[in-house]
Amino acid sequence: MDSVIEEIKGRIDIVDLVAETVKLKRSGHSFTGLCPFHSNTKSPAFVVWAETGTWKCFGACNTGGDVFSFVMKRDGIEFREALERLAQRTGVELRQVSPEERERIQSERKRQDAIEGLLTRAAECFLRQLWDKGERAAKGLALARSRALSDEQLNAARWGWAGSDCALFEAIKRADANLLPIAREIGLVRADGRDFTANAEGDKVSPDGWLIYPHTRGGRCVYLSARAVSQVEGGDKSRNLPGPRQVYRADSNIGEVLPADKLVLVEGPADAESCRAWGVAAWAMCGAPVGEDENGKPTLEALRKRAEHSTLYAAMSNDEAGKHFADKISELVSPLMRVVLWPRPEGAKKSDANDWLKRGATAEQAAQLLDESSTYLDCQIERTARMRDVKARAEGIEHLADLVARLDETERSIFIGVIGERKGLDISRREFERMVAERLPRPDEIGPQYQVIRGRVCHMTFDRLGERAPRPLFQGSIQIVGDVVEDDGEDQVRRFEIAGALPDGKELPHIEVDADEFAQMNWLLSKWGTQAIMTAGNSVKEHLRAAILTLSKDVRTRYDYSHLGWREMDSRKIYLSAAGAVGLENVRVQVGHDMSFYRMPSKPQNVTEAVKASLRFLNVG
Numbered sequence: 001m002d003s004v005i006e007e008i009k010g011r012i013d014i015v016d017l018v019a020e021t022v023k024l025k026r027s028g029h030s031f032t033g034l035c036p037f038h039s040n041t042k043s044p045a046f047v048v049w050a051e052t053g054t055w056k057c058f059g060a061c062n063t064g065g066d067v068f069s070f071v072m073k074r075d076g077i078e079f080r081e082a083l084e085r086l087a088q089r090t091g092v093e094l095r096q097v098s099p100e101e102r103e104r105i106q107s108e109r110k111r112q113d114a115i116e117g118l119l120t121r122a123a124e125c126f127l128r129q130l131w132d133k134g135e136r137a138a139k140g141l142a143l144a145r146s147r148a149l150s151d152e153q154l155n156a157a158r159w160g161w162a163g164s165d166c167a168l169f170e171a172i173k174r175a176d177a178n179l180l181p182i183a184r185e186i187g188l189v190r191a192d193g194r195d196f197t198a199n200a201e202g203d204k205v206s207p208d209g210w211l212i213y214p215h216t217r218g219g220r221c222v223y224l225s226a227r228a229v230s231q232v233e234g235g236d237k238s239r240n241l242p243g244p245r246q247v248y249r250a251d252s253n254i255g256e257v258l259p260a261d262k263l264v265l266v267e268g269p270a271d272a273e274s275c276r277a278w279g280v281a282a283w284a285m286c287g288a289p290v291g292e293d294e295n296g297k298p299t300l301e302a303l304r305k306r307a308e309h310s311t312l313y314a315a316m317s318n319d320e321a322g323k324h325f326a327d328k329i330s331e332l333v334s335p336l337m338r339v340v341l342w343p344r345p346e347g348a349k350k351s352d353a354n355d356w357l358k359r360g361a362t363a364e365q366a367a368q369l370l371d372e373s374s375t376y377l378d379c380q381i382e383r384t385a386r387m388r389d390v391k392a393r394a395e396g397i398e399h400l401a402d403l404v405a406r407l408d409e410t411e412r413s414i415f416i417g418v419i420g421e422r423k424g425l426d427i428s429r430r431e432f433e434r435m436v437a438e439r440l441p442r443p444d445e446i447g448p449q450y451q452v453i454r455g456r457v458c459h460m461t462f463d464r465l466g467e468r469a470p471r472p473l474f475q476g477s478i479q480i481v482g483d484v485v486e487d488d489g490e491d492q493v494r495r496f497e498i499a500g501a502l503p504d505g506k507e508l509p510h511i512e513v514d515a516d517e518f519a520q521m522n523w524l525l526s527k528w529g530t531q532a533i534m535t536a537g538n539s540v541k542e543h544l545r546a547a548i549l550t551l552s553k554d555v556r557t558r559y560d561y562s563h564l565g566w567r568e569m570d571s572r573k574i575y576l577s578a579a580g581a582v583g584l585e586n587v588r589v590q591v592g593h594d595m596s597f598y599r600m601p602s603k604p605q606n607v608t609e610a611v612k613a614s615l616r617f618l619n620v621g
Contacts, residue, residue, distance in 0.1 A: 004092060005068070005083070006298065010305060011090040011472065011535070014053045014067050021074055022046060030260065037061050037073060049260060052251060052306070056219045064219035079109040089533065091456040091472030093503065115186060118172070118179050119221040122188060123214035125171045126160025126224075130212075137161040139208040140229045147270045148358045149277060157250070157273055160212035162195050162226060164203035169193040187242035188224070197226050197239045205235035213269040215248045215286075222246065225269070225286055240287075244295045248284035250276040262370065263306055264313045264340070264353075265329065267322070271315075271353035278357075278366040285316075285325075290332060300332055307334045313370060315340035319350035330376035335403040336411070338373040377403050377415060385424030397427055398435070405439035412436065450547035452477045455503035457551070459543045473544040474524075475533040476502045480552035484512070486560045487567075498548075502531065521545055 015031055018024060024031040025044070035046040038060040045059030056064030065073075071082040080102055087094045130137050130144070140161035144154050162168070169189045172179050183189045187196055194203075197210040206228035215223035223246040226239040250272040251258060258281040266272050268284050275282035289296035290303070306312065314329050316322035318341045330337040344351035345359070356366075374382075380403065384396030397419075404415045416436060420429025451458050451470065455477055458470040482497030494515040500508035511527040521541045524532040534540060561567065567574055 004087070004094065006301065008083070008086050008090050008092050009053050009067060010301075011092065012053070012067050012086060013050070014055065014070070015048055015050045017067055018048050018055060018070060022048075024048060035059055035061055037063075049251065050309075052260070054217065062219060065217075078106060080106050088475065091454075091458075091475050091503070091535065093454045111182075114179070114182060116220045116222055118182055118186075118188065119214070119224060121172070121175065121179075122168055122183075122224065123158050123160060123212070123216075123221040125168055126162055126212040126214075127155070127158050128160075129163070129167065130154075130159065130161035133161060133163075136163060137209060140211050143211055143227075143229050146358075147273065147354055149270075149273055153273060153277060157269075157276075158214045158216070158221075159269075160214070161209055161229075162197045162212050163209045164194055164198035164206075166193040166195075168195045196224070196241055199239060200236065202239055205232055206230055206237075207232070210239060213248060213286075215246050217249065227268075238287075244289055245287045247288045247299055248272055248286050250282045250284070261310055262313065263310045264315045264370070265303075266353050267316045268352075268354075274353040274357040275366070278361075278363040280363075280366060280370070282353075290329060303329075303333045307337070312337045313340045313373060314338070314376070315342065315353060317350045317352040318342045318344050322350070322352075326376065335377040335380075335406055336375045338370070338375055339379050340369060340373045343369075381419060381422060381425075385422055393425070397425060397432070401432065401435040401439060404432075404436050448550070450543075450550050452551065455501065455505070457544065457547050459547065472535050473540055473547055474535065476500055476508065476531075478544075478548050478551075480548060480555050481510075483555050483557045484560060485558070488561075488563060500528065500532075508532075519545060 015024065018031075018033075021036050022033040024033045027047075031048040031050065032044040033046045033048075034040045034044050035057045037057060040046065040057075040059055045061075046055065046057050048055045054064060054066055055070055067086060068079060068082050071077070071085060072079060075082070075085075077085075083105075084094065086092075130141055144159055145151070149157075169180070169183075172183055172189070180189070184191065187199075189195055190198060192198075197203075197206075197212075202210065208230040210226040211229055213225045213227070214221040215225065224241050225245070225248070228235065228237040228239075231237045248269045250269075251260075258276065258279060260281060262280055264272075264275045264280055264282040266275065266282050266284050268286060272282040272284035288299055290299045291297070292300065303312065312333065314326035314337050316325045323339075323341075326337075326339045330339070342351040342353060342356050343361075377400075380396070380400060384393060384400060387393040387396055400419060404412055404419070407415065416429060416433050419425060419432050420427065449460055450473075451460055453470050453472075456472045457474040457477060458472050461469050461471050478498060478500045480496045481499045484495045484497060486493045486495065495512050496515060496518055498511050498513055502508065508528055508531060511523070513523045513527065517523050521534075521544060524534060534544060
């Protein structure tokens with residue numbers, strides 16, 4: 001079910017969805033409007049991020065989410081119904097589920113909502129402790145402020161403080177004791193009532209408590225991590241909730257949106273907040289798994305999706321570990337990810353984003369550093385060109401060919417030229433182009449460009465790893481079944497007879513469309529109404545038109561005439577009567593009632609009697 005949810009999120013345009021309810025206005029790389037969920041008549045409080053597929057109200061609601069939460073809140077429906085509506089809209093097939101399984105799915109969604117609500121409450125509790133605990137949390141607050149972040153930003157980021165004690169347990173008990181079993185189940189509080197930072201003797205590892213980092217999505221907390229305020233020697237400086245670690249996202253600023261054309265990947269929350277202070281969106285990886293396995297797949301797919309519209313920067317710490325991670329993440333996500341090395345003071349072993357901020361780096365300097373960074377592919381070209389060992393350089397060139405083959409046609413052409421001209425690689429453009437071509441899918445491997453998959457017309461595309469990726473164009477199947485030419489003796493008009501069906505097999509009414517109107521594709525709505533759901537996006541109309549023409553097989557061609565007499569067809573003279581064309585099957589003649597008696601059979605009938613009648617008429621024989 002999780003894969004279906006992610007597939008729907010990947011296919012739907014949240015801006016188009018929200019715009020059906022909210023009048024949106026572009027603001028940089030986001031969209032803003034008046035919140036539809038509370039009285040918001042002046043300053044727009046509602047923000048939509050197209051790149052991340054999320055929304056948030058910064059006003060009275062102070063809530064947000066994804067496409068599912070928006071539809072649920074807008075329409076007042078449960079998750080399952082929202083899932084069915086969005087699945088139909090995006091062309092994702094939902095397998096039939098039993099009432100028991102449907103109940104289980106709804107129960108899991110409610111449970112996840114409850115967990116996120118509980119974590120959000122916990123984050124608020126930790127936030128209050130950071131500012132209200134006085135001397136007890138003083139060192140935690142000092143550590144937070146030592147990051148060169150303003151109090152306003154610390155509040156906006158919802159950083160908090162925990163003392164590895166029972167304060168959170170007591171707060172949950174007072175607010176809603178029914179949440180305590182969930183709190184224990186997810187490891188937020190322990191069996192002894194202390195919070196998760198007490199794990200592995202956390203109170204002894206960091207006697208002055210822990211700085212808490214809420215990981216949020218759409219205004220709700222989905223995960224918590226922590227850092228030791230005063231770490232004893234040999235102790236682990238971090239604490240996390242049980243389960244796979246999660247990314248810390250710093251996508252938005254205080255009441256405003258950060259540009260979505262750049263996303264910087266850094267190591268920890270302080271680095272992400274440093275980027276946010278410079279006005280740049282950032283994700284702190286925080287040890288989150290990234291890969292093709294079950295745990296790492298969600299983060300990897302989110303990064304690949306983001307890379308389609310944004311420039312990604314691998315900007316971990318400037319040391320060997322950070323450089324190794326940059327190599328790994330670029331190989332997984334995109335060869336065009338940029339690699340950033342934070343300026344390192346002389347004699348320092350490493351440097352990261354927060355170190356640079358604390359040394360006084362400005363937003364202008366950060367922007368310049370990002371702009372001057374090189375792509376991972378460029379770094380690999382330089383690295384390979386410096387190799388002196390012939391075997392190692394040959395292997396490096398093979399790797400370059402693998403990377404270039406993953407690019408689109410324009411990017412591929414540019415880098416083939418760059419590599420062919422680079423001194424030190426000792427390979428011609430023609431030879432390297434051949435190596436890349438060997439790695440590209442052959443036409444017989446690519447398959448047809450358009451297919452009907454699970455009852456939907458799809459455009460077969462490729463992702464950045466060369467994997468086949470069907471893109472739905474129309475929520476159903478369409479084909480031309482008839483090609484009709486109408487001829488009144490002076491002019492000819494061509495029409496297409498079109499049949500269609502919905503994914504569930506229900507047939508759409510047969511329609512006729514003038515050939516001149518067909519190309520515009522506006523006939524879908526005018527002929528089939530709201531049943532005709534075409535996927536939103538650039539060039540969809542063009543691809544759908546081409547797909548219909550490509551997928552229409554065995555189209556019957558018919559000529560309809562509204563006159564009688566001799567006519568030339570396919571370089572052949574034919575005679576038209578009210579009964580049709582003599583000797584041809586695919587011709588229909590429609591004339592007025594007064595001419596309908598001028599009929600001749602399309603095939604000879606009673607030949608012997610007809611000859612005798614003719615001879616008698618001519619008085620012969």
